Amino acid sequence: MTTLAGQHTAPSSSADFIALDEQWSTHNYHPLPVVIAEGEGASVTDVDGKTYLDFLSGYSALNFGHRHPALIAAATEQLGRVTLTSRAFHHDQLGLFCRELAELTGTEMVLPMNSGAEAVESAVKLARKWAYQVKGVPDGRAEIIVAGANFHGRTTTIVSFSTDETARADFGPFTPGFVTVKYGDAAALRDAITDHTAAVLLEPVQGEAGVVVPPAGYFAEVRSLCDEHGVLLVADEIQSGLARTGTVLALDHEGVRADVYTLGKALGGGIMPVSAVVGSRAVLGVLKPGEHGSTFGGNPLACAVGRAVIKLLATGEFQQRSAELGAHLHERLNALVGGGLAEVRGRGLWAGIDIAPGGPTGREASQSLAAAGVLCKETHDHTLRIAPPLVITQAELDRGIDAIEQAIRPA
Known part of the structure; x- marks a missing residue:
């Protein structure tokens, strides 16, 4: 992205931004190939215009969603x-x-x-x-x-x-x-x-x-x-x-x-x-x-x-949302144990899920989820962390869980 005259051209696509990051930023993280440009509530949009559900919440830094x-x-x-x-x-x-x-x-x-x-x-x-x-x-x-x-x-x-x-x-x-x-x-x-x-x-x-x-x-x-x-x-x-x-x-x-x-x-x-x-x-x-x-x-x-x-x-609103939506999250995830998941742990709107043997790695599942419009991240080889913003709706939550069910299926 540098012209012959030494002037930089503006990046215009995800690939351009990723190449820029990989050249100039220290490689102390291994991010998914998604370049976020905007966020609102429980959703983010990348530089190419694709919208995703955020199921990571900045490791809980975004409990109240993007730009509350x-x-x-x-x-x-x-x-x-x-x-x-x-x-x-x-x-x-x-x-x-x-x-x-x-x-x-x-x-x-x-x-x-x-x-x-x-x-x-x-x-x-x-x-x-x-x-x-x-x-x-x-x-x-x-x-x-x-x-x-x-x-x-x-x-x-x-x-x-x-x-x-x-x-x-x-x-x-x-x-x-x-x-x-x-x-x-x-x-x-x-x-x-x-x-x-x-x-x-x-x-x-x-x-x-x-x-x-x-x-x-x-x-x-x-x-x-x-x-x-x-x-x-x-x-x-x-x-x-x-x-x-x-x-x-x-x-x-x-x-x-x-x-x-x-x-x-x-x-x-x-x-x-x-x-x-x-x-x-x-x-x-x-x-x-x-x-x-x-x-x-x-x-x-x-x-x-x-x-x-x-x-x-x-106000107590967000504690209540986490408790109620968390109960729904855990009920649905526990239903997947034996059918793609080995174990589900957590409290409230926070879960760690272990993918069963024979299924994808955590990284592979994260990549499949990103392709389906849901962002979360692996921790260790076969574990995903699920932590959507507390402003998420039940319909959005279900859409994300549906994507997880597809992503963890054995090949």
Whole structure:
């Protein structure tokens, strides 16, 4: 797409845009060959004019669909006022955002950041500082217990406790201070706790692992163990939170409260990278000025969008939609077990489906679905993640499930 005179011609087709990406962008993703140009609600349109149902929702960043009117209005209004002050000064959105998010989540204090990985990094720092200042763990000896098959981000510290070798290979040396146990195994957790344990960091539902739901009663046992040994429970709700599973927080299904939660993705409404650590004042209050920060964390635009997200969630509409449509989704997917699917897992409008032996790979199924006008993505070799926007209609949902039924059939 370069002329002899050295001037670039404008790309005009999907093939042109894909070639441009492959030449100039780092190959850290393996996207499907679809070039999205527009989005509205639960649908997107590519540069060639083909429309698709979005069954991925930006890994739950688009819980409210593409360009939700209330979120676009909030962003537009704030863009006309001020977008960034840095935390060197107060601004008129921060305190309101923090109070409203704390009230929504039933917590006491909020640390606003940008990406989900930043929120997890912040929670790790908070847990360690709390362990040294409050619990009395010797300096440099704090440990955090995590689960195998976790996904909490891709920074150097976070991949230090990943069990995915693709995420770890050639990125060492790694950060010490983490102990890994099997997800869902309370006995293994009990055996791993020591006097140096600062926190247990877990996903209420393991998304990247294939939307894995823990055994009934697991988190109640985790909470009890944390209370018994003076250990913090940190719940990573970056994908599972904010109505994706039918409740504000996925941990609500377990009747359990964490000391600290990490939030992100949907908190920015698909418009801004917005994340936060929320929890008790006894934990978040250990931070003092100069010990942690972010130039863009809690900026006015992010807070305005986040406040609009909180307002949508405060009505309960999206939690109800996720619960009701999620029940329909799981009923229909479970009917395919034995006829193309080996297993279905998940909660709310979120499912991980394992394609039965003899069927297509996850990548092949994703490509077939794209050809049929439905976008989702594989995780691991034979698993698809299903997570449509919460604004989807039942008719749209059924159309997507019909396409899945065709895509998973053995050749």
